[in-house]
Amino acid sequence: DQQVxxxxxxxxxxxxxxxxxxxxxxxxxxxxxxxxxxxxxEGPTFLISISSIKDKNEDGRFTVFLNxxxxxxxxxxxxxxxxxxAVYFCATTGAGSYQLTFGKGTKxxxxx
Amino acid sequence: xxxxxxNPRYLITVTGKKLTVTCSQNMxxxxxSWYRQDPGLGLRQIYYSMNVEVTDKGDVPExxxxxxxxxxxxxxxxxxxxxxxxxxxxxxxxxGRGLQGxxxxxxxxxxxxxxLTVT
Numbered sequence: 001d002q003q004v005x006x007x008x009x010x011x012x013x014x015x016x017x018x019x020x021x022x023x024x025x026x027x028x029x030x031x032x033x034x035x036x037x038x039x040x041x042e043g044p045t046f047l048i049s050i051s052s053i054k055d056k057n058e059d060g061r062f063t064v065f066l067n068x069x070x071x072x073x074x075x076x077x078x079x080x081x082x083x084x085x086a087v088y089f090c091a092t093t094g095a096g097s098y099q100l101t102f103g104k105g106t107k108x109x110x111x112x
Numbered sequence: 113x114x115x116x117x118x119n120p121r122y123l124i125t126v127t128g129k130k131l132t133v134t135c136s137q138n139m140x141x142x143x144x145s146w147y148r149q150d151p152g153l154g155l156r157q158i159y160y161s162m163n164v165e166v167t168d169k170g171d172v173p174e175x176x177x178x179x180x181x182x183x184x185x186x187x188x189x190x191x192x193x194x195x196x197x198x199x200x201x202x203x204x205x206x207x208g209r210g211l212q213g214x215x216x217x218x219x220x221x222x223x224x225x226x227x228l229t230v231t
Contacts, residue, residue: 043224044220104152
């Protein structure tokens with residue numbers, strides 16, 4: 001049973017437009033959420049995170065939104081750049097735990 | 113420079129030949145973990161370690177062993193590799209200390225990956 005779902009395997013966006021990547025989770029005990037970015041032939045790198053006490057966290061072009069009632073989070077990238085083309089994983093964990101549960105990833109392609 | 117290193121980066125082996133993939137970190141992190149990445153399945157945790165001499169199974173531990181004799185190293189051992197263990201493997205670390213360590217405490221630092229092919 002998948003606890004973290006990224007229902008879009010891929011997404012294509014024009015350069016300069018907004019990219020919105022979505023993630024749904026089922027376990028209400030999850031209270032910390034992270035996004036990772038992965039280029040081919042490299043390990044995932046941390047991008048941005050949010051704790052359950054917030055509903056929004058912003059870092060430059062990247063904003064993560066959390067809707068706890070819907071058990072849904074999203075990553076907004078504005079404006080999108082060709083260098084953002086990568087696979088994006090969302091991950092979650094519960095209080096006091098360091099075990100991250102990952103989604104299957106969404107491949108973002110930003111078209112120049 | 114903060115680093116997680118893995119060796120080898122690429123390995124082709126045959127069924128049944130024991131192998132070890134090493135993982136080393138220079139950040140003094142308590143928590144270390146191994147993942148495998150397969151197409152359509154994302155990242156799945158194999159084993160993790162909360163500290164020296166403390167290891168536990170993740171979601172897909174079958175066919176793997178680990179050890180944590182010292183804080184910086186966390187090798188992944190395949191005693192008798194099989195073709196279904198062909199995958200991309202990542203080692204990762206977390207600083208630990210929970211929320212008291214700040215919001216960065218849950219961020220994982222990943223190694224560059226090891227591409228394993230078992231024929």
